[in-house]
Amino acid sequence: MRVTVAGSGYVGLVSSACLADSGNTVVGYDIDKAKVEMLNDGGCPIFEPGLADMLGTNLKAGRLRFTSDLDDALSAKPELVFIAIGTPPMNDGSADLSNIFDFAGQFAEHVKQPTVLATKSTVPVGTGDKIDEIIRSRTQIKIDVVSNPEFLKEGSAVADFLRPDRVVVGAESDEAAQIIRELHLPFVRNNRPILIMGRRASEMTKYASNAFLATRISFINEVANLCDACGVDVNEVRNGMGTDSRIGFQFLYPGAGYGGSCFPKDVRALSYAAHQHNVLPRILDAVHEVNQNQKQILFRKIQDRFAAKVGQMTFAIWGVTFKPGTDDLREAPALILIDQLLDAGAKVKTHDPVGMENLKAIFSDRISYHQGAYEALEGAD
Numbered sequence: 001m002r003v004t005v006a007g008s009g010y011v012g013l014v015s016s017a018c019l020a021d022s023g024n025t026v027v028g029y030d031i032d033k034a035k036v037e038m039l040n041d042g043g044c045p046i047f048e049p050g051l052a053d054m055l056g057t058n059l060k061a062g063r064l065r066f067t068s069d070l071d072d073a074l075s076a077k078p079e080l081v082f083i084a085i086g087t088p089p090m091n092d093g094s095a096d097l098s099n100i101f102d103f104a105g106q107f108a109e110h111v112k113q114p115t116v117l118a119t120k121s122t123v124p125v126g127t128g129d130k131i132d133e134i135i136r137s138r139t140q141i142k143i144d145v146v147s148n149p150e151f152l153k154e155g156s157a158v159a160d161f162l163r164p165d166r167v168v169v170g171a172e173s174d175e176a177a178q179i180i181r182e183l184h185l186p187f188v189r190n191n192r193p194i195l196i197m198g199r200r201a202s203e204m205t206k207y208a209s210n211a212f213l214a215t216r217i218s219f220i221n222e223v224a225n226l227c228d229a230c231g232v233d234v235n236e237v238r239n240g241m242g243t244d245s246r247i248g249f250q251f252l253y254p255g256a257g258y259g260g261s262c263f264p265k266d267v268r269a270l271s272y273a274a275h276q277h278n279v280l281p282r283i284l285d286a287v288h289e290v291n292q293n294q295k296q297i298l299f300r301k302i303q304d305r306f307a308a309k310v311g312q313m314t315f316a317i318w319g320v321t322f323k324p325g326t327d328d329l330r331e332a333p334a335l336i337l338i339d340q341l342l343d344a345g346a347k348v349k350t351h352d353p354v355g356m357e358n359l360k361a362i363f364s365d366r367i368s369y370h371q372g373a374y375e376a377l378e379g380a381d
């Protein structure tokens with residue numbers, strides 16, 4: 001198929017590479033001209049295992065290219081256009097959809113033939129309806145607006161895209177649903193389901209899934225804090241719980257709070273939507289509050305252990321991104337810890353296998369950066 005993917009970030013790039021690799025002709029479109037230039041020169045602006053090689057192979061094979069010109073992106077007459085544009089949080093917790101609506105308007109003005117427009121971005125219920133309205137107000141061409149939320153995880157995004165647990169398609173037309181289904185058939189040969197549902201149900205499925213996983217993390221963090229207070233090893237408890245087949249181990253690891261570009265913003269956006277509909281999201285709000293508190297926990301433990309000495313000490317930190325296997329620092333708990341240590345007057349030395357460049361852009365010369373893990377420990381207390 002001929003496919004255009006709008007947005008060349010974590011989701012857009014992985015989708016573009018994997019769709020090209022399965023034989024489709026893909027054009028990646030992004031408004032960031034520097035990023036587009038880097039991609040067409042064979043570079044990769046993010047770290048994601050296997051992604052750079054896959055982009056390179058498909059660029060060379062002529063199945064993939066990038067552009068910042070929307071006319072050019074649509075000139076190949078794609079049957080399918082994906083939206084993989086960011087939906088960052090606003091101050092009130094709601095999702096900022098302005099870039100998506102801007103794109104929808106411009107798409108409607110440039111599109112030349114009937115197309116399926118599928119939203120991979122995580123968007124609140126009703127966003128597909130609004131995209132539909134924007135498009136209908138600007139063009140007579142038949143555009144089927146579909147929801148096709150993305151469930152990949154950073155750190156294993158390529159593998160997740162190639163072998164999803166399920167594909168969710170929210171479509172108001174059978175024809176459009178079948179096109180998305182056909183595109184995904186190579187990725188579900190292991191009998192994973194392609195679930196076709198209403199567009200609004202699909203939008204909700206993505207938020208509800210992320211909010212549920214975040215709930216498990218906040219739950220085990222709360223249990224861990226209680227274990228600390230009772231002198232119990234939470235890992236023993238986790239093993240005791242996770243071996244129950246009704247519970248399982250996934251997302252049941254206590255830590256310094258969840259971060260990243262999805263869970264924090266998606267929990268807040270779902271809570272915002274609930275308030276808009278006069279539904280009190282007690283669990284969602286507690287999940288968020290527990291997580292905000294958990295991000296303070298490492299520094300609190302350091303203070304309890306070293307008290308007033310913290311300001312004269314040097315701390316080494318291994319691992320700064322929000323989880324292993326990614327260079328993504330969005331909402332990473334380590335950023336809060338580093339700020340707190342610096343505010344207390346401590347020195348900070350850091351090592352991360354792939355996150356150092358992004359960390360430098362935030363802290364510049366206020367902390368030190370070390371290529372070797374053990375090098376970061378030299379002189380550290």
Ligand code: NAD
Pocket residue numbers: 006007008009010011012029030031032035084085086087099100102103120121122123150151152153154261262
């Ligand atoms: P990102 O910030 O990495 O990338 C977004 C890209 O969109 C950027 O390159 C930006 O330049 C581009 N962009 C902005 N406005 C544009 C426009 N008008 N036209 C074309 N391009 C435009 O974001 P991401 O992490 O890839 O997330 C994208 C969406 O997918 C979000 O809604 C997110 O919640 C969702 N999602 C993310 C993940 C993840 O792990 N990152 C997983 C599943 C779903």
